[in-house]
Amino acid sequence: MQDKMIENFNEQTRQLFEPMRKLNSLMLNNMEKLSQYQMESLKRYSQMGTERMRDASEVQDADSLRDFGTRQAEMMNELSQQMMADAKALSEMSLEFKAEMEKLFTEQAKAKAMGEATKQASAADSGEPAKSKSSRGGSSKS
Numbered sequence: 001m002q003d004k005m006i007e008n009f010n011e012q013t014r015q016l017f018e019p020m021r022k023l024n025s026l027m028l029n030n031m032e033k034l035s036q037y038q039m040e041s042l043k044r045y046s047q048m049g050t051e052r053m054r055d056a057s058e059v060q061d062a063d064s065l066r067d068f069g070t071r072q073a074e075m076m077n078e079l080s081q082q083m084m085a086d087a088k089a090l091s092e093m094s095l096e097f098k099a100e101m102e103k104l105f106t107e108q109a110k111a112k113a114m115g116e117a118t119k120q121a122s123a124a125d126s127g128e129p130a131k132s133k134s135s136r137g138g139s140s141k142s
Helices: 002-057 062-125
Strands: none
């Protein structure tokens, strides 16, 4: 008898903490992906900046200054395109995270509804009156 009570308690505890574990796991995975992407972006942008500084240090005359100006314009175009790609990638990550969160909450709502239905069915099988949300708070219509 005690074993069954302990087993039931353990199962209820698992059911209680499972949604939180899934949510924490989802948030941690998203944070990890976001951090990794930001680190890669930072590396790309710092390399671009270092290359520009190196090119600027090599300017020696009017012709090299003109070439530097041309390369600078090309780099700004490249930087603009990279920033747009990064914004798009971050937006996609955000939408993916939102979809995963919605899926998780939907699963939990379904599991809760199934648990309520199972509880009511068990109560009906045992001959006890089923307790529903509408019968808890006061008068009921017959």
